[in-house]
Amino acid sequence: MDDHRIRLLRYRLSPSIQFDDFMTITDISTFFCPTRIYMGVGAHERIATIVRDRGCTRVFIAVDAALLASDFYHRVTALLKREGVATVTFSDIEPDPSAHTVARALDVCRAHDATAIIAIGGGSTIDVAKAVGIVLTNGGRIHDYEGIEKFSIAPPLLIAIPTTAGTGSEVSGSCVITDTEKNLKMSIRHAALNPAAFAILDPLALRTVPAHVAAHSGIDAFVHAFESYLSSQSNLITDAINIQAIELLAGNIRQFVADRENMEAAANMLCGSALAGITFGQTGLGNVHCMARFVGAEFHLSHGLSNALCLPTVSRFNLLANPAKYAKLAAAMGRPIQGLPVLDAARVAVEAIEALCADLGIPRRLRDAGVTEDKLDGMAELCVQANYNRWNPRKTTLADFRNLFQEAF
Template sequence: MWPEAGIASFQCPTKLIFGVGAHEQLADLVREHASKRLLVLLDPALADSAIHRKVTNLLAQSDVATAVFSDIDAHPNDSTVRAAFELSREQRAEGIVALGGDSTIEVAKSVDLLMSSLPLISIPTTAGTGAAVAGDSAITILDPLTVSAMPAHDAAYAGIDAFVHAFESYLSRRATVFSDAMNLHAMTLIAGSIRAFVADRNNESAALDMLCGSSMAAMSFGVTGLGNVNCMATSVSSLFPVPHGLASAVCLPHAAAFNAPASPERYARIAAVLGIDGSGRREAQGGAQAIHGLRALCSDLGIPPRLRDVGVDKDQLDELARRSFASDHSSCNPRLTSEQDFRDLFRSAY
């Protein structure tokens, strides 16, 4: 049974098209929706990329007029959305295509809402938070070719971030049998492929596993919520220029150790997902085994072990604890966490 039995729900309205070369389905999808004028939201880093050229050629061959908006930074604000919305109105857009990472896709989703829900097709170029399947993104194309240009460190940070989503969603007090199935498979896909993907982003099999695993995790955590790792990482990234995925990776073993006593049987299953043979050992050892596996995974990916190693100031640990406790991100955490607990966690991670 899941942690808090009772009435629950689970849904994901996004249609997924996935596989090597799946981006070639774009022309058929545009024709299916009879869209002849499109707004294309583009990550600026992809302006000269092979995947952008392929998408542009597909749309041109389909006789579709496009207006491209690429003035999108890592933290887009309301003015970014308004500018993209104005271009969409000028274009008289009949559909939206988003090609890029989470920021690009979130802007596209915001514009889509303002345009009263046009057909929206997202083509994510990272395998991280799964923004393309979180919320009401209508169609998402998962193609390993779109993530082949990711730098190794970005692939590691995004991949661990995706694993954390599945990990914390699985441990959530709001987990259900449906989210459990998604999260266990998501962790299996990510843990089994992230090393190979970071080593070679052109490894199509590993890349597809990462894309699918991150999407499964995203489908679930919107229902179950997350826990202390996400809470701590959000606080770190709000005060310091540390990527959220990197902050999550550094905090992961420490928050995992804190939560282990609350879910020993689930930690035993996580240890198995991480490739640790627990046969013949007591379930109570699952926590230690899982934490060992998490530390090994982060180490193999070159993740710095301490917050001090990524530029966090020791004088700000109390403020990080205050912010973490004040947020509601830890409300689904399997173990109740006080402000002092957060203070101890940050000191441990430092």
């Protein structure tokens, strides 16, 4: 064995599945999570302690407009009022928020002279809150920070309270803002400075989410774990976290979509989403997110739905790159694979993914969601330019992307 390699024993799913018994690590890997997480029913009450301990007296709140009349929002604002915190609220936030929305929110935050930010909502709201914080301390426009680690000054304290179990934005090192002039989504990434300082995972916050939003955001969380697990940049720590995330998400999403009052399912979904959010910023994602990025921008579909539409096709394409991991994925999704050869067990994972999408009412094809065939070639070219080959387990050419879009169409 080469002396620069470390060989670690890899566990087996069952005695009948003959995986490569060792995992070879040729590079040094890292893992980092700067967010303190409070989770469980009533976890939002910890906000009072946080603002008191941090001396927060003026807070900017970014919130989904649909939540303004909710019991949960009033609980949070009542806590802040009792602590003597002066607040200002911004709720004019659209799905896939634009840079113009960030600029308007920033004006409100600056006028209030806020020293801390609270985000209450889904991924769009949390991403706006992150973007406001970045520009507040670093200046310029949010466009200036597209890419990886393009800013260096820490944003103000951010407390993120997700009201959907999907993006994991509360703990991830990225935020996505739409450049409406270029009709493209900008990804702003910083593993250390972009995650929220505190994440509140309270299932009470999920009670009013519509069923279709629960389904789309839940699939988004699943794709985060799925693609992070298969990423060429994955490591032993991210693998362990992602397998747990997949078990939580695949094992609870159906029950959660059926009944958002199911607090156990909601808590498990929030935890699974956060786990995947912790990992994907460190491993990168893959072809599902690459394709969905341009489908969503071109046809104004939600991020979760765009991912769901591309997931089955990409899962079939990537299978050959790592059948052993696909077999473990099938087991994590609750499918029996004992006695199956690795490749057959891997195919079970794809079947499980297709069944999950069908059970949640995801349209079978891109055309069923309004995507038109004339845009497929252009989106394939954008996918190549985006260079997700840095992370996707199977190298993908322009011809491959064209075929993937055609298959999904």
